[in-house]
Amino acid sequence: xxxxxxxxxLARKAGLARVRPGxxxxxxxxxxxxIDLQFATSWVRPLRIHDPDKVAVIMDHAVPAPSVHDAAxxxxxxxxxxxxxxxxxxxxxxxxxCHQVIAENGLARPGEVLACTxxxxxxxxxxxxxxxxxxxxxxxxxxxxxxxxxQVAPTIRYELTGALPAGVSGKDVFLHIxxxxxxxxxxxxxxxxxxxxxxxxNDRRTIATQGAEVSADFSxxxxxxxxxxxxxxxxxxxxxxxxxxxxxxxxxxxxxxxxLSGLEPYVARPGTVSHNALPVSAIERRPxxxxxxxSCANGQLExxxxxARVVRGHKVAPGVRLLVTPASQAVYREALRAGYLQxxxxxxxxxxxxxxxxxxxxxxxxxxxxxxCLTSSTRNFTGRMGSPDAEIYMASPATVAASxxxxxxxxxxxxxxRWTP
Amino acid sequence: MDTLITGRAxxxxxxxxxxxxxxxxxxxxxxxxxARHVFYELRPGWTGLVRPGDIVxxxxxxxxxxxxxxxxxxxxxxxxxxVAEEFNSLFLxxxxxxxxxxxxxxxxxxxxxxxxxxxxxxAEGWAENPATGTRLPGGALPPxxxxxLAAGGILPKLAREGYVPVPGTSxxxxxxxxxxxx
Numbered sequence: 001x002x003x004x005x006x007x008x009x010l011a012r013k014a015g016l017a018r019v020r021p022g023x024x025x026x027x028x029x030x031x032x033x034x035i036d037l038q039f040a041t042s043w044v045r046p047l048r049i050h051d052p053d054k055v056a057v058i059m060d061h062a063v064p065a066p067s068v069h070d071a072a073x074x075x076x077x078x079x080x081x082x083x084x085x086x087x088x089x090x091x092x093x094x095x096x097x098c099h100q101v102i103a104e105n106g107l108a109r110p111g112e113v114l115a116c117t118x119x120x121x122x123x124x125x126x127x128x129x130x131x132x133x134x135x136x137x138x139x140x141x142x143x144x145x146x147x148x149x150x151q152v153a154p155t156i157r158y159e160l161t162g163a164l165p166a167g168v169s170g171k172d173v174f175l176h177i178x179x180x181x182x183x184x185x186x187x188x189x190x191x192x193x194x195x196x197x198x199x200x201x202n203d204r205r206t207i208a209t210q211g212a213e214v215s216a217d218f219s220x221x222x223x224x225x226x227x228x229x230x231x232x233x234x235x236x237x238x239x240x241x242x243x244x245x246x247x248x249x250x251x252x253x254x255x256x257x258x259x260l261s262g263l264e265p266y267v268a269r270p271g272t273v274s275h276n277a278l279p280v281s282a283i284e285r286r287p288x289x290x291x292x293x294x295s296c297a298n299g300q301l302e303x304x305x306x307x308a309r310v311v312r313g314h315k316v317a318p319g320v321r322l323l324v325t326p327a328s329q330a331v332y333r334e335a336l337r338a339g340y341l342q343x344x345x346x347x348x349x350x351x352x353x354x355x356x357x358x359x360x361x362x363x364x365x366x367x368x369x370x371x372x373c374l375t376s377s378t379r380n381f382t383g384r385m386g387s388p389d390a391e392i393y394m395a396s397p398a399t400v401a402a403s404x405x406x407x408x409x410x411x412x413x414x415x416x417x418r419w420t421p
Numbered sequence: 422m423d424t425l426i427t428g429r430a431x432x433x434x435x436x437x438x439x440x441x442x443x444x445x446x447x448x449x450x451x452x453x454x455x456a457r458h459v460f461y462e463l464r465p466g467w468t469g470l471v472r473p474g475d476i477v478x479x480x481x482x483x484x485x486x487x488x489x490x491x492x493x494x495x496x497x498x499x500x501x502x503x504v505a506e507e508f509n510s511l512f513l514x515x516x517x518x519x520x521x522x523x524x525x526x527x528x529x530x531x532x533x534x535x536x537x538x539x540x541x542x543x544a545e546g547w548a549e550n551p552a553t554g555t556r557l558p559g560g561a562l563p564p565x566x567x568x569x570l571a572a573g574g575i576l577p578k579l580a581r582e583g584y585v586p587v588p589g590t591s592x593x594x595x596x597x598x599x600x601x602x603x
């Protein structure tokens with residue numbers, strides 16, 4: 001039997017002809033990404049590091065610093081990049097949520113291994129990169145040694161067919177998958193099939209990012225024309241990487257088909273996405289007090305564009321707060337140029353600085369007891385965005401924007417119909 | 422390293438998330454204070470009951486969520502080991518890297534109740550309830566992982582290999598614990 005895409009990357013980086021599920025392998029890591037929180041608590045300056053050219057430092061979780069504690073982390077980060085000659089440093093002003101910064105700077109390349117502390121590092125699987133969250137201590141260790149170990153997990157393949165209908169996005173594809181099949185703990189996810197061509201790169205990244213919410217290890221997409229062009233425009237031409245395709249006879253734990261053309265917008269109920277998401281037509285239309293569009297999953301330019309189109313010329317409903325966090329400073333600037341931020345602010349949205357802040361309930365936009373939030377961010381866990389007595393529903397940026405206008409969970413296609421050219 | 426561990430069990434359910442163990446508000450606190458909020462909503466008051474040497478037993482998909490180092494809080498509380506029907510792999514790696522043994526044992530939540538004595542061997546891969554005589558097989562940890570645990574975690578291992586200052590010799594108290602994440 002052949003190898004899946006992720007098995008091929010891990011085998012290559014371990015210097016082995018092949019790997020199988022259950023194997024424990026030691027892999028060379030091509031890029032190690034440290035984030036601001038790494039430097040905030042008990043930071044210890046290493047005596048030596050493996051290779052400063054294989055390191056990036058990105059300020060994202062707590063910027064601009066909401067506390068003296070976080071500010072001190074920034075001081076440590078700046079001293080570290082200076083002392084060790086790390087050139088890939090994205091300080092406040094050219095910062096952004098690390099997975100967005102990784103994407104827009106071509107830091108994640110097909111066939112490579114990328115390590116970062118944050119659990120949504122699997123986002124880079126959209127670019128055929130073996131990427132996953134590894135925890136602060138382990139990322140620190142990789143910074144020093146340039147390698148780590150993986151236990152090869154079995155792979156579930158999603159075969160996409162049909163084409164994404166208007167008003168349906170990558171978020172909806174993910175929520176359909178999570179709602180239908182539930183957790184994929186200790187499994188990798190591999191996406192492909194003839195329907196993939198209709199899924200834009202931003203939606204692929206949403207889907208890859210949220211592999212974390214079904215507890216998967218790695219998520220991978222193949223490199224097709226769309227991905228090749230995306231990467232080439234970000235400094236990664238095709239001759240700079242070796243993509244990993246699955247063998248035709250690769251062995252999968254399961255192969256599941258998703259007919260994209262049959263999908264509608266999805267909404268996850270509070271607590272988990274696993275077996276807990278429904279088509280918007282089947283879900284209760286709960287009144288909401290806060291709507292959030294942002295995070296590594298859905299703070300991309302395309303997410304802000306669709307939200308702006310939905311709210312343009314309308315007002316956020318009384319009693320609703322709409323928060324919008326661009327995924328990076330670059331996204332912020334582009335959305336500003338394109339007029340999206342103007343449309344959002346005119347409608348009554350609060351556009352914030354790029355940060356992980358509201359998504360993980362650390363700073364900005366926390367929820368009070370008894371409140372209901374509809375979010376396009378990554379997690380709907382109890383207590384995630386503030387009070388454990390608040391409820392967090394999850395949906396696409398289009399659904400969140402449409403719901404902000406009506407004050408209750410709303411099918412975005414009703415609102416989108418109003419602006420269809 | 423002694424791979425045999427005996428302790429008093431605390432049993433929690435399925436899909437206990439990292440947010441339930443290390444909520445965002447606790448990420449702003451020093452470790453000893455942050456540790457007082459483990460299971461803050463799931464089992465209020467638990468951190469006042471847990472004693473050094475206790476073992477946390479959990480159901481499926483234990484530790485789903487973020488990379489924030491919950492294991493550092495468990496170690497702060499003196500928890501000796503984790504046993505679960507199934508671990509989220511990031512959570513398991515964090516445990517090992519912080520020197521906290523974590524063993525997968527299918528069926529373990531049905532075999533133990535709060536307060537039971539639990540014996541386990543992380544190299545042989547089993548957990549046993551001496552009171553009932555039930556012994557359940559689990560996934561033994563690979564040698565590479567046992568090496569990290571034997572060193573007391575990944576950072577003591579790095580110190581031994583000369584990558585970071587040996588704790589106590591650099592003028593900094595305690596042992597290094599880089600922190601993180603959502």
